[in-house]
Amino acid sequence: MAMILNEEQTMLKDSAKDFCATNTPIGQLRKLRDEANADGFDRATWGSMVELGWAAIPWDEEHGGLAFGYKGLGVVTEESGRTLTASPLYASVWVGGTVINVAGSDAQKAELLPQLAAGEMLLALALEESHKHNPYGISTTATANGDGYTLDGSKTFVLDGHVADKLIVVARSSGEAGSRQGLSLFMVDREAQGVTVTRTLMADSRNAANVVLSGVQVGSDALIGELDKAADALDQALDIARIGLTAEMLGGIQECFERTVEYLKERKQFGVAIGSFQALKHRAADMFCEIELSKSCVLEALTALDEGRDREDIAKLASLAKAKVGETYNLVSREGIQMHGGIGMTDEFDIGFFIKRAAVAEQTFGDVNFHRNRYGELEGY
Numbered sequence: 001m002a003m004i005l006n007e008e009q010t011m012l013k014d015s016a017k018d019f020c021a022t023n024t025p026i027g028q029l030r031k032l033r034d035e036a037n038a039d040g041f042d043r044a045t046w047g048s049m050v051e052l053g054w055a056a057i058p059w060d061e062e063h064g065g066l067a068f069g070y071k072g073l074g075v076v077t078e079e080s081g082r083t084l085t086a087s088p089l090y091a092s093v094w095v096g097g098t099v100i101n102v103a104g105s106d107a108q109k110a111e112l113l114p115q116l117a118a119g120e121m122l123l124a125l126a127l128e129e130s131h132k133h134n135p136y137g138i139s140t141t142a143t144a145n146g147d148g149y150t151l152d153g154s155k156t157f158v159l160d161g162h163v164a165d166k167l168i169v170v171a172r173s174s175g176e177a178g179s180r181q182g183l184s185l186f187m188v189d190r191e192a193q194g195v196t197v198t199r200t201l202m203a204d205s206r207n208a209a210n211v212v213l214s215g216v217q218v219g220s221d222a223l224i225g226e227l228d229k230a231a232d233a234l235d236q237a238l239d240i241a242r243i244g245l246t247a248e249m250l251g252g253i254q255e256c257f258e259r260t261v262e263y264l265k266e267r268k269q270f271g272v273a274i275g276s277f278q279a280l281k282h283r284a285a286d287m288f289c290e291i292e293l294s295k296s297c298v299l300e301a302l303t304a305l306d307e308g309r310d311r312e313d314i315a316k317l318a319s320l321a322k323a324k325v326g327e328t329y330n331l332v333s334r335e336g337i338q339m340h341g342g343i344g345m346t347d348e349f350d351i352g353f354f355i356k357r358a359a360v361a362e363q364t365f366g367d368v369n370f371h372r373n374r375y376g377e378l379e380g381y
Helices: 007-023 026-034 043-051 069-082 089-103 106-117 231-266 278-307 311-345 351-363 368-378
Strands: 123-126 141-144 148-159 166-172 183-189 195-201 207-219
Touching: 007 043, 007 069, 026 351, 069 089, 069 231, 069 278, 089 106, 089 123, 089 148, 089 166, 089 231, 123 148, 141 166, 148 166, 148 183, 148 195, 166 207, 183 207, 183 231, 231 278, 231 311, 231 351, 278 311, 311 351, 311 368
Parallel strands: 123 166
Antiparallel strands: 141 148, 148 207, 166 183, 195 207
């Protein structure tokens, strides 16, 4: 498969661009923040996204999906990143849905994926337990008790956790924290007895939550995949989710850069546009080059998913893309504020929203340093 978009993918990208520009401008995120919206996203807008088929793009047709591939979902996500769209698309489809698709049984896929595709259910992955990404550092326990399990522990940074209908909880059914062995996945109703969910307000005005599990009882049918053997499926699902996040980040990078270039053309000092100053030209050129490299990383990673390449190749591309795009988003968002001058520091100017999103997105499922180290290890260093 060529590392370019085909005609149908390009049409989808253009359609998503028009939708986001019209329905989810940055002003919507500002409004949700200022009004302290209880959900953190607009449900009517999400309903429109579902009607357009966005929640169904990656799933097989037998599960209510469109089977349009990860490139298709990627271009939609990229355009939503341009406008910093707040929606359950990432947490429910890229993350939660992917876990079900990768680790779930045929019966679980048949039951849950059609609900996701139809927008009838929202999912959230309850993974993190510390301030840094550590997918194997799980202390939350799953203790067998006859026909089911008892879950105890605490989770943090659960994306869309306070609005999710169900939580996918990563728990330790055996072994010690830090070990890949002994991890299991469980589906838990957010309203179940013993589950306490507290919304956390993040710098980028997006959704996350802390979750406490205290003696939560689940049946054996709540187990997703094999007991004690969730690590491989979790790794695979996380890599797909990381690639999806880089697509969103890429959209934000491009929008931030384009806004900055326009400002360089409009803002005048000493009677000329500041974009004519050589130092600013060089900085803009540096950003352009880094953005082009980031585009290549993201598109190659999405292509690898659609081609079904081997797990190690996809893992390398996921970490390469996450590290490179995270680095570029930080660069472009910081330079954007610098080149806007004092006005870039004010809340009334939208450029500041990008640096906030860059900071949170980088920390999600591994920051630049995490993925540089992981890429090196995967390459044998």
